[in-house]
Amino acid sequence: MIFQAPGAGQFKPGTRLRHYKGGLYVVVGTCLIEATLKPGILYQPQQGDMQHVTWMRPISDFQETVVTADGKVPRFVILDPA
Template sequence: MDKTRSEATPFAPGTRLRHYKGGLYTVVGHCVIEATLQPGVLYRPLQGDMQEVLWMRPWAEFQDKVATAAGDVDRFVVLD
């Protein structure tokens, strides 16, 4: 478990993010994925019909680049 804590995400709860496809999200908190003990991020959409649903993604995927027709882009960008 200590390894997971040392890899904690820099996204504080309340951080707003834009997904590379345009969706807006807010970070709810951090989690540990039970099956792998990897750190994860809990987040909620700020638009659409599923705003009450929490989503989880491994922290490593937040750091990923995504291949698009315009080239590689960050999966999520922090909004000011």
């Protein structure tokens, strides 16, 4: 199955994502990174002991591809849009 990296407009609160390493996350919202004024995504893990922690990454990280043993894959894929 071929997946495409998510586009910028797809990161609505409640959107569920899968990281290429298998982790599941939910989008909390969007933000501006103060130091750069670039857009960011706020998200929380859906498993493990850090579910109460909100993380932030630049939106560009969500649109990147990474090289794995299986070739290039998106860093994150959307499981179900909010």
